[in-house]
Amino acid sequence: MHFVTGGAFNGKSKWVKQHYELYAAPHLWVSAYQGNSVPENTESWLELVILEGLEIWVQEWNSQLVIHERREKWRELLQSWVQWEKEAEHRKLILIGSDISKGIVPMSAEERNWRDVTGWAYQDTARMAEKVNLIWYGISQKIK
Template sequence: MHFVTGGAFNGKSQWVKEYYKLNETPHQWISVYGGELPNLWTEKEAIYQQPFMVFDGIESVFKVWVQKYDVSDIRDMWRSFIDSWNEWEQNDPQRIVVIIGTDFSKGIVPLQALDRKWRDVTGWAYQDTVSVAERVEIVWYGIARQIK
């Protein structure tokens, strides 16, 4: 699993496309900016036939989840997601999972409690992702730095 993070509009998606030569590589790019993850257990076999999976915009999922669930449930749900995809990836050496998430932890502390919860949950989820990922990249202004 490869986790790519960095500031908003700093070139994360473009970097992933160029690094993995996705214009030449069969892949499934799933944008979750709508705030929902696909249901893995019913859809994985039918939809996810490509050996290369990209999940883009995961911070949006947490924004939706903090309005519906408590923090411990969100962490459990996210851990289940990354564990299932990590297992999917490990079952075939040709498979790669890339997760892209925006880092918005630097700067002003949000005034609204729900926005603070979103920021906190996103940070914890990113920590959980990093603990599973084999590789982690930070992209700022189109320049990537590998930190794991």
């Protein structure tokens, strides 16, 4: 699994497309930014899967689950995605999420909770990932 993070509109998606030469390669791109739901079923996945907008999916759970349930749901999904990747040699999973930890701490408890859970989700993701890249202003920095 490869986790790519960085600021919003800093070129994460473009970097992934160039790095993995996705312009010609068959792949499945699931984006929360395009309104796609978090994928819980991996049955129809291609060998290369990109999941984009992790923070949006975490935010969608705000009204449905309490904090510890959101983190547990993320861990369960992450485990199932990693298991899918390990089941076949040529499978590759790339996760893209915007860093929302910078800047002013939100006033509302709901937004602070979203920021906290997203941070924990990213820590879990980085821990399980084989590679982690940080993208700022279109420039990649390998951090794992």
